[in-house]
Amino acid sequence: AGDSVATLAALLEAKVTLPSLVPVVDPQVAKMCHQAGIGQEIRTHIGHQ
Numbered sequence: 001a002g003d004s005v006a007t008l009a010a011l012l013e014a015k016v017t018l019p020s021l022v023p024v025v026d027p028q029v030a031k032m033c034h035q036a037g038i039g040q041e042i043r044t045h046i047g048h049q
Contacts, residue, residue, distance in 0.1 A: 004023055004025075008024065029044050
């Protein structure tokens, strides 16, 4: 199994500009996203909490 958070960090560090999908399991952040609604932005820390 890979580490999605490490993959995301590497993509951000490399300044990848192509669309990317990096699944991260974080129930608390998923709840925050759901509460914010489609099209909204949130700021949070993800993974390894």
